[in-house]
Amino acid sequence: MTQTDKDFDRQMAIAREQMERRKVALSVLGKGDSSPHMSDDFRMQIMEADKRLEKYKKAKRL
16 A cells, blocks of 8 residues: 555545534534433533633623
8 A cells, every 4th residue: 555545545534533523513513412412521522612612702892
């Protein structure tokens, strides 16, 4: 197997992983708590993301 083939296989594996993560995220967004992918770990990730985004949710008043 050439280096180009190895690089291509690695890129395809990364793309498959990203597609699966997107599928899970869309399932959770679409179904919420009834999604089969909604786990405690996923809830924690959502809470952490909400905390990081909190500063962008507050409107600056003049």
